[in-house]
Amino acid sequence: MLHEVSSGMIEIRHIVTPIRTFSKKANFYEANIQSIDLQNKKVIITHKIGKRSEPTPYEKRVLQYDYLVIALGNETSFFGMEDIKRHSFTMKTIDDAIVLRNHVINMLEQASLEQENNELRESLLTFVVVGGGFGGVETVGELNDFVKDTVREYYKNSFISDIKIILVNSHDKILPELGEELGSFALQKLKERGVQFIMNTYVKGATATTARLDNGSIIPTYTLIWTAGVHPSEVISNLACDHDKHHRIICNNYLELSGYEGQVYALGDCASITDPHTGKPYPPTAQHAIRQGKVAAKNIISSIEGGKRNKQKFDYKTKGMMAEIGKRVGVAKLFGFKIHGFVAWWLWRTFYLSNLPTIKKKLKL
Numbered sequence: 001m002l003h004e005v006s007s008g009m010i011e012i013r014h015i016v017t018p019i020r021t022f023s024k025k026a027n028f029y030e031a032n033i034q035s036i037d038l039q040n041k042k043v044i045i046t047h048k049i050g051k052r053s054e055p056t057p058y059e060k061r062v063l064q065y066d067y068l069v070i071a072l073g074n075e076t077s078f079f080g081m082e083d084i085k086r087h088s089f090t091m092k093t094i095d096d097a098i099v100l101r102n103h104v105i106n107m108l109e110q111a112s113l114e115q116e117n118n119e120l121r122e123s124l125l126t127f128v129v130v131g132g133g134f135g136g137v138e139t140v141g142e143l144n145d146f147v148k149d150t151v152r153e154y155y156k157n158s159f160i161s162d163i164k165i166i167l168v169n170s171h172d173k174i175l176p177e178l179g180e181e182l183g184s185f186a187l188q189k190l191k192e193r194g195v196q197f198i199m200n201t202y203v204k205g206a207t208a209t210t211a212r213l214d215n216g217s218i219i220p221t222y223t224l225i226w227t228a229g230v231h232p233s234e235v236i237s238n239l240a241c242d243h244d245k246h247h248r249i250i251c252n253n254y255l256e257l258s259g260y261e262g263q264v265y266a267l268g269d270c271a272s273i274t275d276p277h278t279g280k281p282y283p284p285t286a287q288h289a290i291r292q293g294k295v296a297a298k299n300i301i302s303s304i305e306g307g308k309r310n311k312q313k314f315d316y317k318t319k320g321m322m323a324e325i326g327k328r329v330g331v332a333k334l335f336g337f338k339i340h341g342f343v344a345w346w347l348w349r350t351f352y353l354s355n356l357p358t359i360k361k362k363l364k365l
Helices: 002-007 082-087 094-113 118-124 134-154 180-192 286-304 342-354 359-364
Strands: 032-037 042-049 056-064 068-070 126-130 164-168 195-198 203-206 210-213 218-220 223-226 249-251 264-266 271-273 320-326 329-334 337-341
Touching: 002 094, 002 134, 068 286, 082 203, 082 223, 094 118, 094 134, 094 223, 118 126, 118 218, 126 134, 126 218, 134 164, 134 180, 134 195, 134 223, 134 320, 180 195, 180 320, 180 329, 180 337, 203 223, 249 264, 264 286, 320 342, 329 342, 337 342
Parallel strands: 068 264, 126 164, 126 223, 164 195, 249 271
Antiparallel strands: 032 042, 042 056, 203 210, 210 218, 320 329, 329 337
16 A cells, blocks of 8 residues: 555554564564574574664674575665666555655645746656566556645645656557456556556666657656566575576575575565465465465464474465555456456455454454
8 A cells, every 4th residue: 555655545553553463472583684593593683773764783693593584575676777766756655655646746836846847847747667567557547646636735836737757668558467357447447537658668878857758758856656567576586496597595495495494484575375276476475475374373383383283385475466546546366257347456455454453454444
């Protein structure tokens, strides 16, 4: 629901639950993982001291373990393009969503002051999202509604006609995971709502005021949002174990690392686990990661008890995929059925609310 946080549709406190709520009987460390030593069963962590803006040198600690679960997810990939990394916004964390929301409001305020400089006003009101997957489509849909609704309601100097919401995609279709029919519906619905699409095109560079496409075109913009790729962290890539071609950790169906069975487990986006039904790795989605966590926990309990309980394989058939593409409109493929419109949005919202921790959070929304 990050894209809804970025628009203010959902308040952060309504969906975020502190980790310490769940770890009252455990030691919790908020820190960076510097490295993992599988041979000696050690995890080296570091954390900043003092102000985040002016930290003193990092403090290092070594944690010994008997059992280890690796669930480090993925990081945003910029494919080596440092200028895009420096000048773009990302949508991976709550902080990203807050920063983007504040920036968008700031762009509207600046645009309202520029009544005579049309060129500058138009660039301030041009918002570019890169990536036609779930993250990009959900972000551009929410951003489009947020910007236009905000201008209509709060800004007397109407510049609604100057607003440009653009999605740049390297392929000719969006949401390929949902199939051509639902992808086409999402594309058409977003176009009807005013989103512009530049397809079969890459963003190859950026400055603070422009986005450069691979066809040589330059888009004047102060807002470039990058959702075009992810990859495992260096900690995962450098781990002394088997990796797939995407550098994810290869696990067996008990979620164990080869050579460290009964000791080390991996799950979520950083793990490559083969689906016995398809022969392909499970997709990196929440519905899989949540269930993988439960299986890993049961298998650790089995190891602690000396194998008195049978270990459990991860065997899960994907229920489907869903995406929100704007205010009360969604697309979904569930149990083989294709759904779009309000019903798909309602199912999307219901699913995520049902998975929020604590009854209190569910009732608030």
